[in-house]
Amino acid sequence: MRRLDQILDQTLLELDQISDEDWEFKPAPHKWSKKEILGHLMDSARNNLQRFTEIDYFESPYQVLSYNQDRLVLANHYQSEPVTLIKAMWASLNRHIAYLIDCQTTESLDKAVILPDGTKTNLKWLVEDYIEHLLHHKAQILI
Numbered sequence: 001m002r003r004l005d006q007i008l009d010q011t012l013l014e015l016d017q018i019s020d021e022d023w024e025f026k027p028a029p030h031k032w033s034k035k036e037i038l039g040h041l042m043d044s045a046r047n048n049l050q051r052f053t054e055i056d057y058f059e060s061p062y063q064v065l066s067y068n069q070d071r072l073v074l075a076n077h078y079q080s081e082p083v084t085l086i087k088a089m090w091a092s093l094n095r096h097i098a099y100l101i102d103c104q105t106t107e108s109l110d111k112a113v114i115l116p117d118g119t120k121t122n123l124k125w126l127v128e129d130y131i132e133h134l135l136h137h138k139a140q141i142l143i
Helices: 003-015 020-024 034-054 069-075 083-103 123-142
Strands: 112-114 120-122
Touching: 003 083, 003 123, 020 034, 034 069, 034 083, 034 123, 083 123, 112 123, 120 123
Parallel strands: none
Antiparallel strands: 112 120
C-alpha cells in the first residue's frame, strides 16, 4: 500500500504552490480556510494513527470512536498557526501512517472494526477510507 507515500509526495509539491493569501482565505465565516482544511486533515491523521495502532492490542472487534471535527479545528487555532508548521506536522504524521500501513499483514488488515454508526468492517476498509478522505479534502484545498 505504497499509495499513501505517493499521494504525500505529490500533495506536498502541490501545497507549496498555494499563496499565503489563498491559505488564509475563508469563503464564509463558518467555512474552513485551506489552512483549516489541512489542519482538519492533521486531526484526522492523529485520530486514525491512534486507531490503526490500537487495533493491534484492543479487544476485537475494535470500536471506532467519532470526534468533533469542527471543535478540534477551532481548538487547535489552525487559522492563526503558520501553514509551514501545519504542513510539516501533517506530512510527518502521514509518513508514519504510511509506514504502519506497510507493516500490516493480510491477517491484520482483516481485523474486525465497528464504525460509530454500528457498521461492521475491517482495518483494510478503515485504511482505504482514510486515504479517500484525505484525497477528498486535498481536492478542496487545491481548487
